[in-house]
Amino acid sequence: MRRHAFAAVIILLLAVLETSVLPVALGTLPRPNLVLIAASAWAALRGDEGFIWALGGGILLDLFSSVPFGTHTAGLIFGNVLAALLNRLPLPAEFFRVTNWVAVVTIVFHGVMLIVLTLAGRAFDPGRALTTAILPLLAINPVASLLAYALLAPMQRRLNELERFARS
Amino acid sequence: MNRPRSSSPIIIPVVIGLSVLFLLISLAAQAPVSQGPLSFVLEPVQRVLSGLGRGIGEFFAPLGQPAASQSRIDELERQIAALAAENVRLREFQAEAQQLRALNKFAQDNPALDFVGADVVGIGTRNCDNRPVVGPNVGVCAQVIAGDPSPYVRFITINAGRLQGIETGMPVIGGGGVLIGRIGRNVSESSAQVQLLNDSASFINVQLVGSRATGTVAGQSDGTLRLQNVLQTEVVQEGDLIVTSGLGGGLPPGLTVGQVDKLVSKELETLKEAVVRPGADFRRMEAVFVLKFRPAS
Numbered sequence: 453m454r455r456h457a458f459a460a461v462i463i464l465l466l467a468v469l470e471t472s473v474l475p476v477a478l479g480t481l482p483r484p485n486l487v488l489i490a491a492s493a494w495a496a497l498r499g500d501e502g503f504i505w506a507l508g509g510g511i512l513l514d515l516f517s518s519v520p521f522g523t524h525t526a527g528l529i530f531g532n533v534l535a536a537l538l539n540r541l542p543l544p545a546e547f548f549r550v551t552n553w554v555a556v557v558t559i560v561f562h563g564v565m566l567i568v569l570t571l572a573g574r575a576f577d578p579g580r581a582l583t584t585a586i587l588p589l590l591a592i593n594p595v596a597s598l599l600a601y602a603l604l605a606p607m608q609r610r611l612n613e614l615e616r617f618a619r620s
Numbered sequence: 621m622n623r624p625r626s627s628s629p630i631i632i633p634v635v636i637g638l639s640v641l642f643l644l645i646s647l648a649a650q651a652p653v654s655q656g657p658l659s660f661v662l663e664p665v666q667r668v669l670s671g672l673g674r675g676i677g678e679f680f681a682p683l684g685q686p687a688a689s690q691s692r693i694d695e696l697e698r699q700i701a702a703l704a705a706e707n708v709r710l711r712e713f714q715a716e717a718q719q720l721r722a723l724n725k726f727a728q729d730n731p732a733l734d735f736v737g738a739d740v741v742g743i744g745t746r747n748c749d750n751r752p753v754v755g756p757n758v759g760v761c762a763q764v765i766a767g768d769p770s771p772y773v774r775f776i777t778i779n780a781g782r783l784q785g786i787e788t789g790m791p792v793i794g795g796g797g798v799l800i801g802r803i804g805r806n807v808s809e810s811s812a813q814v815q816l817l818n819d820s821a822s823f824i825n826v827q828l829v830g831s832r833a834t835g836t837v838a839g840q841s842d843g844t845l846r847l848q849n850v851l852q853t854e855v856v857q858e859g860d861l862i863v864t865s866g867l868g869g870g871l872p873p874g875l876t877v878g879q880v881d882k883l884v885s886k887e888l889e890t891l892k893e894a895v896v897r898p899g900a901d902f903r904r905m906e907a908v909f910v911l912k913f914r915p916a917s
Contacts, residue, residue: 467769471777472666475767476673477680479903480843482771500631507635514642515658517768518775518804518813520650522642529639533632569772571647575820576772576841585771 455611456504459494463505466490467512482588484596487513488528488561489554493600495532496539496553497546497608506532519565520572527564531557550601551594558593562586651805659808663779666765666811674906697901701796704899708861708876711829759793760784760910765811774819774843776801778908781810789915791864791871792908798899799824799864799875800908812910816902817877818843826877827865831855834865837877837896845896847880856880856892869916 466486474483487509495502510525517524535556543549566581762780780786786807792814794800801816802824815822822839826847833854838846850856860880866873878898885893 468662468665468669471766471769472669473673473676475776476670476764477676479677485769500628503632503635507638510639511642513769516766516777517770518773518806518815519768519770520643521646522639522644523646524769526639526643529635533636536632565770565772568643568647569770573821574773580842581772 459501459505460508463487463490463509464512467509467516470513471516482585482592484592485558485561485589486596487524488531488557489593489597489600490604491528492532492535492554492557493550493597493604495536496550497601497604498611499536503529503532520568523565523568524561526568527561528557530564531560534560546605547598547601550597554597554600555590555594558589559586562589659781659811663765663810666777667763667779670763670765698796701798701899705797705876708829708863711861712863712874715829715832759912760786761907762812762910763907764905768813772841773821774816774839774902775804775813776816776905777811777813778910779811780910781808781812783809784910785912786812786910787914789870791875791911791913793875793911794900794905794908796900797876799871799877800900800902800905802871803910814908817898818845818902824871824877825865825867826862827873828854828856828880829861829863830857831860834867835892837862843902845878845898846884847894847896848891850892850894852885852887852890852892854892856883856894858882858894862896871915872911872913 470486491506506528510528513524535553762778766777768775804813804815806813818839835850862877864875881895881897
C-alpha cells in the first residue's frame, strides 16, 4: 500500500513538472513526456502496476490540459497495451525493453491525441506534428527512459526480492 | 531476463475500459473537466515550479546570446512594445476622429435630416448586451503558472479563477497592452486556462486601424496568425496595425492584436489574407491582465 502512495506522489510531481516547469523552461522546444516515460518504464519492468500509473498519470495530465478529458489517459493506456502485445522480441539487455516500450507508447500516445483532436474539430498539419513533436520525442523519450530505468530497476529488483521472500 | 508480469487478469481490461469511457463521455458531452477544488492545492505548487522553470530558462538563455547584450535587448523590447501600444492608441484616436469628422460633415451637409449618434456594437447579433464596457481598473492581474502538456494546442494556465471573477471568454492582455488570448472553457476555483491567439481553434474579429477594413485573425497549426475574410476591395498594407473590432460582442473594440506582416492572397481571390506579426511574444509571458469584460452570448 505504501508503495502505491509513493507512486501516486511521484506521478503527481512528474505531471506538475511536465506542465509547470518544462513549458516555461523549454518554450517551444520539444518537451519530454515525463509521466509517459515513468509509467511506461514501470509497465515494462513491473507489468500491471505500470498500467495503474498510466491511468493515474493520464487523468492528472487531462486535468492540466485543455484537450478533451481522457485523451492523455487513452493515449497512455492504448500505448502500453500495444507495447505489451509487441513485447515478444528476445532482447540482449533489459533496458532495451524499456526504451522500445517507451518508443511504442510515444507513437500511440501522440497518434491518439491527434485522432481525438481531429474528432473534436481541430485543424492541424500532420507533417508539422510529425517533424516538430513526434519525431523529436521519439528520440528524446527513449533516451530519457534510460534515466527512468536507472532509477526504477533497483526498485523493481528490491520488490522482486521482497515478493520472493514473502512467498517462501 | 524477467518479462513484466500480470498480477491480476482484470487490471488491464479495467484501465482500458475506464480510459475509453472517459474519452467517450468527454467527446459526447463536449464539456471541460476542471480541476475544481484541487486547484487550491495545485496552484501554489505550479506557481513555485513555474518560477523555477523560468529561472532554468533564463539561466540557459545566455548560451544562445551574449550575456551583456541580453539585458539591453530586453530593455529595447520593452520600449518597442510600449511605443507600439502608444502608436496604436494614437492611430486609433486619429481614425476615430476622421470618421467622426466625416459623419459631422455629412450631418452639416444634410441639415434637413434628423440624426441620432450611436456606436456599432454588433453585426448579426439579435440581442445587444448593454453590460458595462471595460473601464479603468476593471480587471485581474494573474501570473502564468503552466502550459498545456499537449504540443498540439496553445493554452496557458493562470493563477486566477472563478473566485477572482474570471469567466470563460474574457480577454487576456499581455505585456505591452496587447491582446494575447481569451479565457478558455476550463475555469477552476483558483486557476483558469487561457486560449492563446495562435491556438489553431482561436478566431477573433478585427479591424485595420488605418483603412477600418474588418476581418478575422485566426490561429494556425504552426503557431502563426493569419488575417482572413477581408474583402478584396479593402486596402491592406504591410505594417498596418490590427485591433479588435468589437463586432459580435465577444471582445471589446480597440485591443491591439498585431501588425500585417505579409500579404499572401492573390488578386483573383474574393477575400484577402495576410500573415500577422503578433504584438506579443507568446513564448515569454509571465504576468497577464484579464479584462472583466463579459462577452455577449
